[in-house]
Amino acid sequence: MKKIISSLSFALVLISTSSFAADNYLLEPELSSVSFTTIKNQFVVEPATINTLSGELNKSGEFTIDVDLKGISTGIPIRDNRLNELFFESVKYPEVEVSGKVDLSALSSGPKKLVIPAKVTLYGKTKSINFPVVVLEEGNRVMVSSSSAVIIGASDFGIPSENLTKLAATVGGIKISDRVPVSLTLVFKK
16 A cells, blocks of 8 residues: 555656746757857957856746856867956856746737846846847747847956956957847757
C-alpha cells in the first residue's frame, strides 16, 4: 500500500511539474542574440554579438534572461578577449541579468509594437531600461525583436572609465565611445 501511495504521489508531482513547465517558454539560444556596436575614433564602427543566452518567460509574462559575456563575438578573437578581460571584467561580472514583465494577453491579436520596461544588472549595478520591441506570439513561440536600438553607457552601470582607457590603449590610445547602441532578438519556445 505504501508503494502505491508513494508511486501516486510521485506521479502527481510529475504531472504538476510538467503542466507548469508546459505553460512556460524557454529561450532558444540558437535563435536569440544581443548585439551592440562599439564606436572608436568617431567613425570606426565595430559590431559585436552575444549568442550565449538563457532565459524563461512564464505564463504571467514575467521573464528573466541571462547573458554570458564570455560569448561576445566580434569576429576578431583578440578583441573578444580584450572586451571581456579589460572592459567588462567578466571574471568578476560574468553575466548580464535582465528581468521584467510583458502583457501576453496583448499579443492575442497579432504582432505588437511595445515598450517593455526591464531591470538590467550589469557590472553589479541594476538599472531600469525601456526596450522598444516588436513582439509576436506564433504557435508555441514568442518572438521579440528590437524596433529601435537602446543606447547604453558604460558609466550608467558604474564601469570605470579606466576600463575604457585600458581597452583604448590596446589599439593605440584612440578614443572609444562610452555609449553603444544595443539591439536584441529573442525567441522563446513553449
